[in-house]
Amino acid sequence: MPDATLDAKGLNCPLPILKAKKALTNVPSGGTLEVLATDPGSVADFDAFCRTTGNELVESSADDGVYRFVIRSSA
């Protein structure tokens, strides 16, 4: 179970990233944030976001038009 879930469905670039960054501040170090999005661009963007910030992208999957990302906070 993730420590927190962010519903970013229906939001477009860059809102899923901005909201995820904000939500991550409430996740303890080592904890996980689940992000749900419908923006197809978010797949590449969460990859890049995690590589650059040092947070770990534990999971990136898609199901019926909804993208699911699980990010482990490194903060």
Add this chain to the structure above:
Amino acid sequence: MAAEGNAATQSNQKSMCIIVTKGSLDWAYPPFILSTTAAAMGFNVTMFFTFYGLPLLFKKLDLQVTPLGNPAMKMPMMGMHMGMPNLAPVIPGVDAACSKMMKNLMKKKGVASIEDLREAAVDSDVRMIACQMTLDLFEYSLDDMIEGPELGGAATYVEAAAKSDINLFI
């Protein structure tokens, strides 16, 4: 927002500088999208607002877009993409209608408003520099602008840009 807290003094942190020169609805997006995203990715961000970019700092925004001289501007309508004859915007109300149409489209597609992105930029400590020369030239006042921007000139920008990993002119 003191300059000391910026790119200059923190060696590890990456930084980005953007010169913002355009103030139409469409051109306002790239600088605010990139600055908020870079800030979210841990960058120190500086935005230098000059010429027509400066009004993007006004408290009250009413951004407009024009199809004039922009043949690439085609909006999805009635199942197709429709452009406009190049001289249509001379008719009063056409620009306003186009702007309204684009704002509606943005809302429908979950694209943030410029007001929201700007607020996010302020909240994430993006350093904003208002060009003093532009302020004088067009007789604007810092009083009409949001809280946060500092005044500066070319040298202020160059100092920040010299220490930035990414420099953009938009």
